[in-house]
Amino acid sequence: MYTKQMVFPGAILVFHANSLKVAKNTAIALKFILEDLRQRGYRIVTVSELLNQNS
Numbered sequence: 001m002y003t004k005q006m007v008f009p010g011a012i013l014v015f016h017a018n019s020l021k022v023a024k025n026t027a028i029a030l031k032f033i034l035e036d037l038r039q040r041g042y043r044i045v046t047v048s049e050l051l052n053q054n055s
Helices: 002-006 020-039 047-052
Strands: none
Touching: 002 020
């Protein structure tokens, strides 16, 4: 999976959902992507949390 190969510490993943079909597929894939990243020791945060880490 391309996303798994491109992730590194500090990476920001952006997914676009420009149609209902893409949005549904993204939601399905995201479940597996996030599960894999957590298993690999990554911490998932929102953009707001990321921006507040340095405050």
